Amino acid sequence: MIYKVMAKSEFKRFTDALLRDNTSFGPRQVDSDSRGNAVYQFLPVTSSDDVAYDYTSTASSAKHFFLPFREELSRFVFRDQEWDQQITYEANPIVLIGLRPCDISALNILDDVLLNGHFPSPYYLAKRKNTFVIGMDHLPLADCFCKSMNHHTISTGFNVFCSDIGEDYYVSINSSKAFNFLKEFNTRDPRDDDNCRLVERRKIISDSFLSEVDVTALPSILDIEFDSPVWEKWGNKCLNCGTCAMVCPTCYCYSVEESFETNLKSAVRHKRLYSCNLVDFAEVAGGHNFRPKNGDRLKYRYYHQHRGFAENANQQICVGCNRCGRACLAGINPKDVINDLRMEKESCLTNISSSPGRI
Amino acid sequence: MPDKHFVIPRQDINREDFTSSIPDFNRRSEFLKTDMGYKCIITNIVRLTEQEKLFKLRIIDTLERNIFRFKPGQFLMLELPGYGDVPISISSSNSNHEYIELCIRKAGHVTSALFNLAEGAHVAIRGPFGSAFPMDEMSGHNVLLIAGGLGFAPLRAPLFWINEHRERFLNVNVLYGVKEPSQLLFTYQFDEWEKISHIVLHTIVEHADAGWKGHHGMITDLFKDITIDPETTYAVVCGPPVMFKVVCSYLDKLGIPMNRMFVSLERRMHCGMGKCCRCMVGSTFTCVDGPVFDYWSVMNLKEAI
Amino acid sequence: MKHLGYTFEKLKIASFDFTCCEGCQLQLANRESTLTDFLELLDIRNFRELSSEQHDDYDIALIEGSISRQDEIERLQAIRRQAKTLVAFGTCACFGGVNSMKKKFPLKESIAEVYPGMPVQTMLVKKICEVVKVDFSIPGCPVNKEEVERIMVCLATGSHVTLPKHPVCVECKAQLNTCMFELGEICLGPITRAGCNAVCTTGKTSCLGCRGPSEEINMPAFVKLVKDRELSLDELQEKIAFYNAFDGFNSHET
Numbered sequence: 082m083i084y085k086v087m088a089k090s091e092f093k094r095f096t097d098a099l100l101r102d103n104t105s106f107g108p109r110q111v112d113s114d115s116r117g118n119a120v121y122q123f124l125p126v127t128s129s130d131d132v133a134y135d136y137t138s139t140a141s142s143a144k145h146f147f148l149p150f151r152e153e154l155s156r157f158v159f160r161d162q163e164w165d166q167q168i169t170y171e172a173n174p175i176v177l178i179g180l181r182p183c184d185i186s187a188l189n190i191l192d193d194v195l196l197n198g199h200f201p202s203p204y205y206l207a208k209r210k211n212t213f214v215i216g217m218d219h220l221p222l223a224d225c226f227c228k229s230m231n232h233h234t235i236s237t238g239f240n241v242f243c244s245d246i247g248e249d250y251y252v253s254i255n256s257s258k259a260f261n262f263l264k265e266f267n268t269r270d271p272r273d274d275d276n277c278r279l280v281e282r283r284k285i286i287s288d289s290f291l292s293e294v295d296v297t298a299l300p301s302i303l304d305i306e307f308d309s310p311v312w313e314k315w316g317n318k319c320l321n322c323g324t325c326a327m328v329c330p331t332c333y334c335y336s337v338e339e340s341f342e343t344n345l346k347s348a349v350r351h352k353r354l355y356s357c358n359l360v361d362f363a364e365v366a367g368g369h370n371f372r373p374k375n376g377d378r379l380k381y382r383y384y385h386q387h388r389g390f391a392e393n394a395n396q397q398i399c400v401g402c403n404r405c406g407r408a409c410l411a412g413i414n415p416k417d418v419i420n421d422l423r424m425e426k427e428s429c430l431t432n433i434s435s436s437p438g439r440i
Numbered sequence: 441m442p443d444k445h446f447v448i449p450r451q452d453i454n455r456e457d458f459t460s461s462i463p464d465f466n467r468r469s470e471f472l473k474t475d476m477g478y479k480c481i482i483t484n485i486v487r488l489t490e491q492e493k494l495f496k497l498r499i500i501d502t503l504e505r506n507i508f509r510f511k512p513g514q515f516l517m518l519e520l521p522g523y524g525d526v527p528i529s530i531s532s533s534n535s536n537h538e539y540i541e542l543c544i545r546k547a548g549h550v551t552s553a554l555f556n557l558a559e560g561a562h563v564a565i566r567g568p569f570g571s572a573f574p575m576d577e578m579s580g581h582n583v584l585l586i587a588g589g590l591g592f593a594p595l596r597a598p599l600f601w602i603n604e605h606r607e608r609f610l611n612v613n614v615l616y617g618v619k620e621p622s623q624l625l626f627t628y629q630f631d632e633w634e635k636i637s638h639i640v641l642h643t644i645v646e647h648a649d650a651g652w653k654g655h656h657g658m659i660t661d662l663f664k665d666i667t668i669d670p671e672t673t674y675a676v677v678c679g680p681p682v683m684f685k686v687v688c689s690y691l692d693k694l695g696i697p698m699n700r701m702f703v704s705l706e707r708r709m710h711c712g713m714g715k716c717c718r719c720m721v722g723s724t725f726t727c728v729d730g731p732v733f734d735y736w737s738v739m740n741l742k743e744a745i
Numbered sequence: 746m747k748h749l750g751y752t753f754e755k756l757k758i759a760s761f762d763f764t765c766c767e768g769c770q771l772q773l774a775n776r777e778s779t780l781t782d783f784l785e786l787l788d789i790r791n792f793r794e795l796s797s798e799q800h801d802d803y804d805i806a807l808i809e810g811s812i813s814r815q816d817e818i819e820r821l822q823a824i825r826r827q828a829k830t831l832v833a834f835g836t837c838a839c840f841g842g843v844n845s846m847k848k849k850f851p852l853k854e855s856i857a858e859v860y861p862g863m864p865v866q867t868m869l870v871k872k873i874c875e876v877v878k879v880d881f882s883i884p885g886c887p888v889n890k891e892e893v894e895r896i897m898v899c900l901a902t903g904s905h906v907t908l909p910k911h912p913v914c915v916e917c918k919a920q921l922n923t924c925m926f927e928l929g930e931i932c933l934g935p936i937t938r939a940g941c942n943a944v945c946t947t948g949k950t951s952c953l954g955c956r957g958p959s960e961e962i963n964m965p966a967f968v969k970l971v972k973d974r975e976l977s978l979d980e981l982q983e984k985i986a987f988y989n990a991f992d993g994f995n996s997h998e999t
Contacts, residue, residue, distance in 0.1 A: 102446045111921075115929030122921045141921050150919035155475050157521035163562065164521045168476055174448040199728055200713035203453055210451045262446050320963050320970075322935045323911055327918035334717035337710040339524035341898045344782035345753065348522035350475070354919075355716075359911040360961045362718065365708040375963065381720075388723060408918075410926055410935060410970050523904060549905040556903065 082236070083254040085268035086275045092243065092250050093129040095266045096178060096215070100126055103213070105176035106146065108136040123177070132178055137222055142330030142404055143177055143184050147191065147208045150327070150354050154204065154337070157348045172207040178215040183225075183400040185216050185239050186232035187330030190398050194333060204352075213258070216242035218286060226292040226416055227401030233286065246278035294416050295423060296397070300388045302422060307380075311422050316376025318411040319358060325382065325405035325413070326356030331398040334362075334385070357381045383418060477519045477564025478504045480540075485559055488543065488625050492590065493555060494531070497540045497565065508568075510534050512575060512597035513704060513732040516567030517712045518542065523553040527709045529731070530568065531593045533600035540565070543593035543625065569712045571732040573598045573702055578674040579608040581700075584666075586615045586687055588659055588679025592625050594704045594731075595678050603637050612639045613666050617659035617679075619646045642666065659683060660690055670695035678704045688735050701735035753901050759791035759803035760834070761824060763817050764844050764870065765810030768887045769835030770794045776890040783894055786901050801827060805900065807834040808879075811841045812871040825877040830900070833873045836886040836955045836988050843886075844870045845989035870989075881906050886955035886988065889941050909939040912959040913952055917943035925951045931976050933984055936962040936991070957990040964994045 087095070099105070105126050110133055112120040121136045123143050155168040180188075192209065195202040216239040227233040235242065240259040243250040251271065254260050271279075326332035336355040341348045355362060358378045363371035372378050386399040399415060406414025484496035499505040510516075510530055519525040526548065532541035546555050557563070575598060583602060587595050595614075602612055618624055623645075630641040642662045644655035655661065659679075673696055677687050684703055691701055707719035707726040714728035722741035724730065733741075760770050774780070774795060789796045790803040806828035812818055825831055836842040847855050848869055856865050873879050883893060892908075899906045909915075913934040917924075920943050925932035933954035934946055945952050971981045985991045 098446045103448050112923040114927040120923045141918065166476060166564065170453055174450050198714055202715060207453050210453060213448050318966050320935045320966055321961060322914035324914045324918055327915060337716065340895060341522045341902055343779045343894050343898055361910045411966050522902060553903060
């Protein structure tokens with residue numbers, strides 16, 4: 082990693098050049114909601130002026146640039162009675178600007194799940210390798226809980242990361258490509274006072290969190306609480322709409338579908354991002370559903386997010402961005418569900434007879 | 441500087457990107473293609489029962505055929521272009537490097553289409569995937585194989601293995617239960633196996649018909665016929681979920697250690713590679729951690745059986 | 746066409762309209778990019794929007810519209826006798842559709858309002874499945890041509906015909922739309938069957954549920970959401986009743 086300090090105006094010149102020459106996406110305001118708050122999404126940008134640098138959070142994450150909602154996996158071309166299978170893993174280079182530390186953490190988690198297992202995904206890798214990521218730090222929103230998940234700072238997974246230190250950006254450069262580009266612009270090595278300003282900025286960010294989720298021993302609590310009534314309670318609220326998984330930066334579960342094209346001359350195998358909250362996620366041939374109840378499915382998503390699966394060494398994959406919580410129409414959010422789960426167990430402390438160490 | 445360009449060059453992915461984790465089945469001369477199947481010709485189709493057919497497949501490309509090796513208990517994804525792919529456990533001997541046999545029940549959309557195929561048609565396979573039965577670990581012991589219905593199909597591969605390495609095992613008993621006599625699979629093979637290899641088959645049907653002379657009842661009724669020494673026995677169980685519960689708890693009571701009982705689970709899989717999460721049981725994947733689990737692991741998995 | 750050893754036959758198809766606007770049938774002639782391929786799948790036996798020929802030897806009958814006259818019942822029963830596969834085609838056929846609005850008023854009043862001074866024979870609207878057996882449904886007002894194509898390909902190739910079981914939200918989120926509820930509107934997306942690619946909400950119009958309920962909808966939670974956001978329950982009721990597609994789901998639950 083190389084650190085440089087760059088005037089914000091100079092940084093804009095840098096991004097202008099980059100966004101002009103490459104297919105680029107950054108945060109843009111798309112709507113104002115009924116309470117007057119701006120709604121943002123990652124959309125195409127062609128100059129620095131298009132980018133809403135002061136944005137709060139995008140409604141949907143940047144996941145779909147790497148895992149499209151619908152993606153062609155392979156194609157079968159028929160001729161006479163024979164067929165050929167065709168696969169391409171090509172991706173065109175893109176620039177993603179304005180990602181938050183939690184968003185970049187999410188990419189690192191996806192790397193872990195999709196590239197480090199037994200069967201690394203070439204589809205994902207092609208896109209990941211061809212994406213130039215520019216991260217920006219930000220002051221947490223009231224409901225961000227990434228600090229609890231330890232994803233409020235980031236040290237890898239990006240090309241450039243900018244910390245806002247007043248008139249300047251403190252720039253972490255994590256790729257030779259980015260370094261070579263930046264050579265063409267005015268930067269300087271950080272001085273003592275720059276480093277102080279960075280430390281101060283980080284402290285302000287760290288002290289600004291209003292939401293906290295206690296995740297101590299959460300995987301084990303989830304295992305113990307498998308049959309907790311909490312799941313039914315929150316499951317009864319769930320609309321089974323899958324919104325949480327769609328906006329989530331790390332939910333990667335999917336469905337594979339194959340169909341003939343209308344001309345019957347070829348067939349395509351598609352992958353479609355799916356959600357474990359959708360009613361037929363665990364349905365098998367013949368119609369048996371292994372998770373027939375709302376609560377079962379909701380629980381499953383929390384298990385995946387907060388307990389982790391064997392494939393990624395049982396690591397939690399939630400980064401604490403709370404996009405799911407904001408998007409959920411039924412008001413289901415990780416903070417309340419997890420606290421509820423903890424409370425449920427703690428409430429019994431007063432009811433049981435004396436246990437060792439508590440007389 | 442304004443005329444200077446900042447175009448990010450395209451980077452292709454290459455073999456080196458995967459050197460740390462190239463899966464066995466993709467050891468190919470060309471490029472790593474996780475979703476690319478081996479093209480096979482269906483050389484033979486035998487109707488076994490009303491609902492089941494045995495498909496004999498041969499990988500067309502010599503190089504690919506020499507790469508494809510599997511262990512008893514593993515499965516593959518069988519692709520019928522245009523219709524999709526389904527996980528099917530391999531029912532043939534893993535020492536047969538020329539052909540692969542798959543016992544398929546007409547159950548869903550892909551298998552229905554497969555049943556319309558004629559010999560000579562081309563399909564594709566991906567794999568092999570998943571865990572296998574620990575044949576070496578089981579060596580030197582009595583083996584008890586218990587199958588219910590189509591659960592016999594995944595047990596055929598370990599049975600072949602046992603038959604080919606018969607001297608390594610003590611007593612081998614197969615308990616096999618079906619609903620009706622017409623549903624019995626592969627029983628013809630036992631004539632030879634019983635005579636030459638002393639692999640003893642015990643069958644039972646739930647609903648007997650007029651011609652049925654054998655046992656009549658539930659699979660657990662067969663336990664009366666055999667003596668099980670829990671100290672020296674390995675058990676392999678495969679069948680519908682309800683059977684796992686009954687049989688495994690029976691064997692557990694007999695005193696067979698949980699890590700000497702093996703089950704093969706079934707879930708709907710979409711990728712076979714531990715990515716899509718459709719076949720999750722608790723926190724493990726049926727496709728990469730399974731389908732073969734020891735009973736201790738299954739006991740620990742919520743929603744498993 | 747031959748495929749892996751077996752041949753696909755063209756689908757002998759006919760399309761009929763009952764009480765409707767014929768908009769769904771018109772969709773069949775839409776989507777020019779694949780229109781010739783699509784027509785190549787079909788052997789059209791009777792379909793007045795696409796062909797002047799009329800034959801009665803069809804296997805598949807697409808039924809558009811709902812039933813609101815006695816003579817329609819007889820005509821439909823005759824079609825049922827001929828068709829091997831009868832498809833409820835479009836929202837009116839599947840649920841009754843907009844025509845069902847009639848049930849909110851006394852029949853006489855409706856006739857006097859719409860056809861003043863004219864003798865009109867009409868009855869309360871029936872959906873197709875209330876009159877004859879329906880083999881499967883393709884909902885939508887109008888139907889989504891892409892989905893119709895997919896289903897016709899399934900029929901031609903002997904694949905299972907399926908509809909998505911999940912709600913529109915999944916498709917709406919994939920379009921990166923802002924949730925209509927966030928914009929202060931009642932949207933039936935969370936309880937409506939997907940498959941339309943969220944075309945209405947992408948155009949910033951709330952979903953009115955033309956594709957009917959998705960599977961296992963949570964109506965109490967949906968009503969609670971409308972209340973919690975202090976939106977009008979009357980408006981909710983009106984939207985849910987619009988296509989008559991949520992018959993049997995009580996939106997007054999608390």
